[in-house]
Amino acid sequence: xxxxxxxxxxxxxxxxxxxxxxxxxxxxxxxxxxxxxxxxxxxxxxxxxxxxxxxxxxxxxxxxxxxxxxxxxxxxxxxxxxxxxxxxxxxxxxxxxxxxxxxxxxxxxxxxxxxxxxxxxxxxxxxxxxxxxxxxxxxxxxxxxxxxxxxxxxxx
Amino acid sequence: xxxxxxxxxxxxxxxxxxxxxxxxxxxxxxxxxxxxxxxxxxxxxxxxxxxxxxxxxxxxxxxxxxxxxxxxxxxxxxxxxxxxxxxxxxxxxxxxxxxxxxxxxxxxxxxxxxxxxxxxxxxxxxxxxxxxxxxxxxxxxxxxxxxxxxxxxxxx
DNA sequence: AATATAGGGTTCGGATTCCGAACGCAGTCT
DNA sequence: AGACTGCGTTCGGAATCCGAACCCTATATT
Numbered sequence: 001x002x003x004x005x006x007x008x009x010x011x012x013x014x015x016x017x018x019x020x021x022x023x024x025x026x027x028x029x030x031x032x033x034x035x036x037x038x039x040x041x042x043x044x045x046x047x048x049x050x051x052x053x054x055x056x057x058x059x060x061x062x063x064x065x066x067x068x069x070x071x072x073x074x075x076x077x078x079x080x081x082x083x084x085x086x087x088x089x090x091x092x093x094x095x096x097x098x099x100x101x102x103x104x105x106x107x108x109x110x111x112x113x114x115x116x117x118x119x120x121x122x123x124x125x126x127x128x129x130x131x132x133x134x135x136x137x138x139x140x141x142x143x144x145x146x147x148x149x150x151x152x153x154x155x156x
Numbered sequence: 157x158x159x160x161x162x163x164x165x166x167x168x169x170x171x172x173x174x175x176x177x178x179x180x181x182x183x184x185x186x187x188x189x190x191x192x193x194x195x196x197x198x199x200x201x202x203x204x205x206x207x208x209x210x211x212x213x214x215x216x217x218x219x220x221x222x223x224x225x226x227x228x229x230x231x232x233x234x235x236x237x238x239x240x241x242x243x244x245x246x247x248x249x250x251x252x253x254x255x256x257x258x259x260x261x262x263x264x265x266x267x268x269x270x271x272x273x274x275x276x277x278x279x280x281x282x283x284x285x286x287x288x289x290x291x292x293x294x295x296x297x298x299x300x301x302x303x304x305x306x307x308x309x310x311x312x
Numbered sequence: 313a314a315t316a317t318a319g320g321g322t323t324c325g326g327a328t329t330c331c332g333a334a335c336g337c338a339g340t341c342t
Numbered sequence: 343a344g345a346c347t348g349c350g351t352t353c354g355g356a357a358t359c360c361g362a363a364c365c366c367t368a369t370a371t372t
């Protein structure tokens with residue numbers, strides 16, 4: 001009832017971009033996930049780190065839990081049981097999406113240089129995303145690819 | 157004036173994910189871009205392909221033009237001069253973001269299989285995104301990376 | 313026992329934003 | 343002239359956002 005209805009409509013499109021966009025496509029969800037990838041787990045910590053309103057945060061976290069991106073679980077603090085939100089496997093698999101956004105943001109929207117640098121743990125190198133053809137191994141750009149109808153395309 | 161004010165606030169965060177998210181993070185912008193990558197260029201074609209309202213489409217296209225992702229230019233039809241929206245270099249560089257979303261969507265939200273298949277033009281293989289360390293060449297997952305403060309991080 | 317503090321929310325009302333339908337307007341076609 | 347097309351803008355109601363206030367559970371303090 002609280003979830004946006006428009007989102008539901010868009011989500012019904014048989015499009016692999018529209019459906020994730022309906023879930024992730026708002027101004028808070030992506031930064032909530034970014035925060036989750038930095039290790040934030042508790043409601044209060046999300047709230048104070050992001051400055052989001054409690055009601056919105058509650059709704060967004062709930063939606064991500066429903067979608068299976070986050071898991072809500074109780075855990076024992078030093079003193080008592082609390083709740084925390086952790087990325088599921090499905091959530092962790094969003095890492096490339098966040099990295100792609102970050103690379104693009106660093107390139108075009110960070111006039112002072114990147115605010116954060118990502119390092120490969122151990123080796124210290126910089127991880128970068130590459131789009132490569134899994135068959136011939138060549139790098140693929142936007143102009144080198146074409147879209148064809150796939151098995152999930154049913155014309156109603 | 158028409159642009160969301162909240163978006164502006166989020167955009168001011170010194171975060172390479174928050175800033176792109178403020179531009180791209182709504183339910184329509186990503187599908188508009190997806191459509192642009194399939195070759196759609198004209199206002200009418202976006203509108204009929206997506207079912208978006210004219211006012212929203214107008215506002216979104218304008219915002220993307222202002223951001224430098226699209227370029228609005230007149231061109232000559234067979235009969236007259238029209239306007240069209242084309243991806244700029246900056247816009248084309250969003251391809252990995254869309255592909256990352258699509259891969260994730262295909263994996264987790266396409267119960268009937270992917271609606272579209274992307275093929276490497278010519279070779280016919282499937283392009284896939286890989287996050288690799290540019291130094292050691294190893295694949296990098298969410299757990300293998302860490303974030304460090306970079307040059308753009310100024311603590312106010 | 314009563315009060316205080318903390319985490320994790322929900323409720324409420326006003327301000328924003330969204331959206332579809334209607335309208336504008338310029339340039340063609342008949 | 344009148345109709346049509348492409349590309350928008352305007353308008354008003356509906357949906358969403360957000361901050362402040364409230365609620366509930368549980369431990370800590372007086």
